Amino acid sequence: MAYDFRAIEPKWQEKWEETGAFHVEAASDKEKFYCLEMFPYPSGALHMGHLRNYSIGDLTARFLRMNGYNVMYPIGFDSFGMPAENAAIKMKTHPAEWTRKNIDHMIKQLKSMGCSYDWRRTVKTFEPEYYRWNQWFFLQMLKKGLAYRKHAPVNWCETCGTVLANEQVIGDGVCWRCDTPVVKRGLDQWFLRITDYAEELLEYLDKLTGWPERVLTMQRNWIGRSEGVRFDIEIAGTGLSLEAFTTRIDTIFGITFVAIAAEHPITSELASRSDEAKRVEILDFAARMAQRSAIERTAVGGAKMGLDTGFKAKNPVNGELVPIWIADYILMDYGTGAIMGVPAHDQRDFDFVRKYGLGVIPVVRREGEPIPNPDEMTEAAEADGIACNSGEFDGLPTPVAIERIGAWFEERGLGKRETQYRLRDWLISRQRYWGTPIPVIYCDKCGIVPVPEESLPVRLPLNAKVPENGGNALLGCPDWINTVCPECGGQARRETDTMDTFICSSWYFFRYLSLGSGEAPFRRDDADYWMPVDLYIGGIEHACLHLIYARFFTKMISDLGLIPPDMREPFTGLLTQGMVIKDGAKMSKSLGNVVDLDEIIKKYGADTARLFILFASPPDRSLDWSDKGVEGASRFLNRVFRLVEDSVGGLKTADRKRVPMSAIENAESRDLKRLIHSTVDRVTRDIKEERQLNTAVARMMELTNGLVSYKPKDAIGWALFREGIESLLLCLNPFCPHICEELWEMSGNGSILALTAWPKADEDALKVDKVSVVLQVNGKLREQFEMDPGLDRDELARRVMRMEETKRRIDGKEVVKVIAVPDKLVNIVIKG
């Protein structure tokens, strides 16, 4: 008979709630710990990824609470975004209604999992009391010039009907949410100047020692720093010039052409100065290139396309004239949108000149080798070497040439050394209804006017109807759009774009700390006490999205003076949990391999579900869902339940005092005492130091096996048995809180187990009576001896050499060397 988790689990969930067991306040006398999970999008129901995320989080929170920490452990809902609008159309409802319903259901699910959140602190980002602060932050950034509006070619997703930030274009140039290939559109949009923080975002990665290496690497790649020189190139006979950027200024004598991006503003300027035929040719080509999708444009090794503009550029170092081409491999949004073409030392330029028959001038040779013959080159020589064909710089090794030529440019005012980043400013406008309204007003007279802070929030009109065609519902709200200009009082229009939902998730972890604060997004005291987050748990997919944005916001908030100037990072510890896989693939509706959380809880209980997911794999690795494995977890919990249930009588009357090792004579009892305390020791270390939750579970299974086979015979035996059961329940509690509370109560304890102190391993009991010493001959395992612990090297070797078995193994051969490792082994090296 399985234990009755259907009665036990709700019973304890209610008890925790009634007693406010997990309510937490700032308390300076206790060490704080902020345990945070990436809050869910209320899509309708929790999935197995959530189960994993929150099982790890709840375990951590409960473990640290029992260890005396003041633990902040909140949850909320990231509740603006596209899916609510799509659902509204499909289900003929309103996004708010759909969202609320989903949140209610997910709260029930989270409670049924037994998560120990402080439920008073819940944040729902679609509520005006939250998103007004998104608007407030926007206004602060606007004041500081960190928010700005510009016309730019931006990423457009046709399916979502909105623009996207660079970070939200993933893989081969598709929308992060719906996989639609993204196209470029020229639009006026709002941006946040995250690039102002590029250097710091990169630099501080070195300080995030609690982050996994792969996330740090991903962010470094994404920010993409490179040092080089920006310089002017004159366009012969026009009085015009253009700027180029290069990291290889040492190769500047090797320029055989200059290439510009199709969208480069100079393109139309050059076109207008050309004859009619050329003008049309240039504009045509530029238009065709600009229209291609991100996928077409960025195909590596794809044939490069170019067009000679007919104009010539003057090489600043030697005055030589080279043709100016428009080339499709030049990106407008990196560097200056123009490059110096050095085919001898850049593979892309090399490919380009081979196609269009332009020249190659080698300006770097390998040390000790002559200058290569350009006609014989089959690829660009990108490696460092010695400068040649470079006038006064000939003979310099590449790093020196870069330094000298860079200095040469700066001295003459022809160029400037600077650092470029791949990171772009964050495009936050969304042509969507279900988001935070951007608090600006457009006035014909006054232009762009920010909504005054005292008028916040700019409420999202809830009477809007999401149009069937998926357009922006705000466009159908003239009463809302038409307003008065805060400056001149004349007629004006509201911005109808809303903010990227990633704004909401960039600072919600501050809001949890000061829920209900009406004067500020959060209270300084609260942030001072609780921040930074000590452990943040979530999926790796946010490595270059949310995790960069939240870092940026924290730095911005620090610069606003809302938190101390030296509080620059939000998350000191990061755990990226692995995916939950079934039958070799990620769980998805289309594959039909989804396991429903409610059904699992109904069939096995939350404790079993949690135990399985923590046991099946280490937290950061992917996890194979196995129905058999779940049954195994369930079997284990039933075993634990029976173990206690069958001995309740003895447990209740057993002496509560710990029996010291010295008082135990019986060998079996001594072994059990050791097992109990080595388990406590290992479980504690596995959770705290290694985050090896799977091995912690294994240790508890071993203890259970030990307790099952132990039969207490006397008072000491019973006291010891009780000690074993209590240690097991205490250790298992963060994993499977309900069953442990129940068994804790059954075995005669009145207190709430969740608030009971974590056990401490008895040092005496960790010592062993005998150790098993291994005999190796030439490194191969031969014999095994039981010996006294603590023998030193020489004594151990002496004793082992005296053993009959050892003599037999040596068999009269010459002993070359004897290596002894105390309490472990003796290795005898013999010859012949």
Add this chain to the structure above:
RNA sequence: GCCGAGGUGGCGGAAUGGCAGACGCAGCGGACUCAAAAUCCGCCGUGGGCGACCACGUGGGGGUUCGAGUCCCCCCCUCGGCACCA
């Protein structure tokens, strides 16, 4: 191409340079049962031997070491990220 993580039984996975495969799953054998389920006990890397035992074995190849899954070098494969970034 660059960067990161990984490769261990039938499976999930364990192993501060020191007994490879803990713990669990599956499988096999047994007990209980009229029977089944549940539970309990035992076996469970490969090859050889009746046997105590012996040989081999952590993606492949070298190396360091008394001793290597673990450290070093080279290579292969899988997964993830970035990539026409000047």
